[in-house]
Structures are given as C-alpha cells and as structure tokens.
Amino acid sequence: xxxxxxxxxxxxEILDPQGKAVLGALPRLGxxxxxxxxxxxxxxxxxxxxxxxxxxxxxxxxxxxxxSNPVIENYTVRVEQDA
Amino acid sequence: xxxxxxxxxxxxEILDPQGKAVLGALPRLGxxxxxxxxxxxxxxxxxxxxxxxxxxxxxxxxxxxxxSNPVIENYTVRVEQDA
Numbered sequence: 001x002x003x004x005x006x007x008x009x010x011x012x013e014i015l016d017p018q019g020k021a022v023l024g025a026l027p028r029l030g031x032x033x034x035x036x037x038x039x040x041x042x043x044x045x046x047x048x049x050x051x052x053x054x055x056x057x058x059x060x061x062x063x064x065x066x067x068s069n070p071v072i073e074n075y076t077v078r079v080e081q082d083a
Numbered sequence: 084x085x086x087x088x089x090x091x092x093x094x095x096e097i098l099d100p101q102g103k104a105v106l107g108a109l110p111r112l113g114x115x116x117x118x119x120x121x122x123x124x125x126x127x128x129x130x131x132x133x134x135x136x137x138x139x140x141x142x143x144x145x146x147x148x149x150x151s152n153p154v155i156e157n158y159t160v161r162v163e164q165d166a
Contacts, residue, residue, distance in 0.1 A: 008125075009125065009127065022150065026149070031144070033131050033138060034129065034130055034131075034145075035129045035130065037126060037127070037128050038126070038127040039124060039125070039126055039127075040125045041122060041123070041124060041125060042090050042091075042122070042125040043102075043122055043123075044120070044122075045117050045120050046119040046120075047117055048116050055116060058114060062109065062112075066114075
C-alpha cells in the first residue's frame with residue numbers, strides 16, 4: 001500500500017536544542033565526524049484508496065495546519081512505496 | 084553537501100499515542116481519507132567530508148545507541164543529496 005510521508009524539520013534559522021543535544025552527546029559516546037545534527041518529525045499516513053493529486057493536496061493542508069508549525073518549521077510531503 | 088538521514092519510527096506492534104492523537108484530530112479539522120498515522124523522528128546529520136561506507140556504518144551505530152531505542156523503534160539510515 002502506498003504511504004504518504006510528511007517530514008517536518010525546524011527551519012534553518014531556528015535554534016534546534018534537541019539536535020544540539022544529540023550533537024553534543026556524540027563525542028562523549030566516542031563518535032566523531034558529524035558537524036551538525038537537526039532533529040525533526042516524520043509522519044507516515046496511510047490513506048484509503050489511491051494517492052491522487054487531490055489526496056496529496058489534502059495532506060499538504062494537514063501538514064500546514066496540524067502536523068507542522070509553519071512559523072518555525074518546514075515540511076515536505078512525498079509518496080513512499082511500502083516495502 | 085550530502086547529508087545522512089536517520090528515520091526512527093515506532094515498531095508496528097508498539098502503540099503510538101502521538102500518531103493516534105493526530106489520527107483523532109484529523110476528522111475534527113475536516114480532513115478525511117486517512118486510515119492510520121504513525122509519528123516518528125527524523126535526524127539530519129551533516130558529516131565532514133565524503134560519506135563513505137565506513138561513515139554509514141558509524142551512523143548505523145549512532146542510530147542504534149543514541150538516536151533510537153531498539154526495543155520499541157526501528158531506524159533506517161540513508162544518504163540524501165542536499166537541494
């Protein structure tokens with residue numbers, strides 16, 4: 001079944017304390033080579049029936065009104081084939 | 084610059100109260116057609132230099148020890164080209 005994925009990430013100019021906490025923890029755990037970490041959210045939506053352009057437009061509206069805060073977050077909507 | 088993305092999602096057999104809250108809110112906001120929602124996390128890691136198989140193996144270890152709880156979550160690691 002196809003699945004619609006909405007990724008919500010903090011905008012680049014917005015501080016991301018969760019990402020910074022992960023970035024700070026990596027060296028303490030012995031991991032090197034990572035210069036930045038951003039943490040966001042991933043939503044997987046199962047839709048009834050076909051994923052039409054109308055369905056995607058509806059999901060865009062969901063992403064803008066419910067899944068993200070457009071003041072501080074960007075979102076992307078895409079279709080992912082289930083494995 | 085290439086970016087390594089780690090997606091962390093609750094395992095299918097694990098209850099996902101955040102996803103259920105979103106699913107319950109959609110009809111109240113006038114959205115239909117969505118039969119299930121799962122909410123997880125997305126991490127974007129910037130790495131210094133090339134993304135080699137060794138770097139990806141290191142990120143797999145980060146995902147297992149720091150970014151996810153392997154008891155209740157699954158993770159996927161992949162490389163995404165920056166737009």
